Amino acid sequence: MQYFQAIVPYLNNPLAIVGFVLFLMFGVHRALISSGILPPVSQTDAPQIVRDILRYGFFAAIIVLASGFALAAWNTYIDLRKSTSLTGSLHLVDAKVVEPSQVYARWPGWDENTKAFPKLDVSFRNDGIAIASITRAVITIKHVWIDRSPWLPSYRDISWNYDAILPITGEGCRIVVPLSQDIKSNESDRFTITLGNDAPGTYDWFLFDIETAFFYNEDDSSLSTKEMIYLTPGQHIPVAENENLDRQISSLVYNLGVLAAVEKTGAALSEEAAKWADDKRSAVDRTVDQLVDPKSDLDTHIQIASILGRMGWYAKAALPVLEQVRDDKATDPKLMSAIGAAISSIQSETEPAVDLRVIRDDGHEGCSVAPGWDDKVPVVIANHEMRLSRRRLSRNRSSQS
The missing domain is CATH 2.60.40.10 (Immunoglobulins)
Structure with missing residues (x-):
């Protein structure tokens, strides 16, 4: 019984079905002749019978073979319909x-x-x-x-x-x-x-x-x-x-914190978001440029140094320039003092834990x-x-x- 179960999957093949049908048909016919149920034919009728068997047997084999392939194709179609390839x-x-x-x-x-x-x-x-x-x-x-x-x-x-x-x-x-x-x-x-x-x-x-x-x-x-x-x-x-300078500085520092949070996500930036990010990244460089601008007066330089100090950790890229200006013997003592305070502020800070949650004043909740x-x-x-x-x-x- 176990040997029969092993060959059952192969019987689904159309060629196996055709062979099995032909074997069954001719085997039964041979058994009937051997048992004497069917009388032997005469020599005059034998050629005609052989021709009929070959003619009709050939067409019958073609029909059975085509039916087997059609059945296999239909089963394949049904299986594919159950998959997403036909949806x-x-x-x-x-x-x-x-x-x-x-x-x-x-x-x-x-x-x-x-x-x-x-x-x-x-x-x-x-x-x-x-x-x-x-x-x-x-x-x-x-x-x-x-x-x-x-x-x-x-x-x-x-x-x-x-x-x-x-x-x-x-x-x-x-x-x-x-x-x-x-x-x-x-x-x-x-x-x-x-x-x-x-x-x-x-x-x-x-x-x-x-x-x-x-x-x-x-x-x-x-x-x-x-x-x-x-x-x-x-x-x-x-x-x-x-016109409020303090508000401008606090907004800038806050937005630098937003930039740091955005960069940590690794998400793709839209075209305008990329422009925004570039604008924020260049904020420190623009501020440093004003610090070393010879056209600016002493009060402006002192104010710029104070702004860099307010930026704290976010202005760490400005440290080389600040140290260079501080160590310059031609630097005014007041400016040197302001730059020293800015350097201390920048070096003493780690990345600030800024609360960037959006909170509405009107009490409107999210979801x-x-x-x-x-x-x-x-x-x-x-x-x-x-x-x-x-x-x-x-x-x-x-x-x-």
């Missing part, structure tokens, strides 16, 4: 956050026309055979930081229309975005999600660190973007003044997540169900029609 199989071609050009403007004359929110721009290709239906995206807010501005706003509100709202106090939240994008086999598609925020009237900017997962098909297959950091404005209002929450349930933010609006390209509509 939509998406490939993430590209994902990036696109911001308006020159969005990072730091002056009061900021162009009102540039006040547009960034968009998550994604492209997919369907490598499967069937249509792939993208049903939703889940945006995970990993971090939120403020690029603190020294400018004070005036008291005139400006109305904004948001296509989508991400909470600035929503660190750790997930935002479910209902989608309805169908991508045909061997075709590609591209769509955007406008990324707004719920910031109140402010001149500050915000850096969002997000990662987005896209779910498609009934089995909830998924693709995820890389972790990305982008820069976005809050609800900007006109600037009143920026409250119930126990057992999963990514299929919309996140509740400030007692309102937040969903992003669906945006579809006309090109996508035409491709589906």
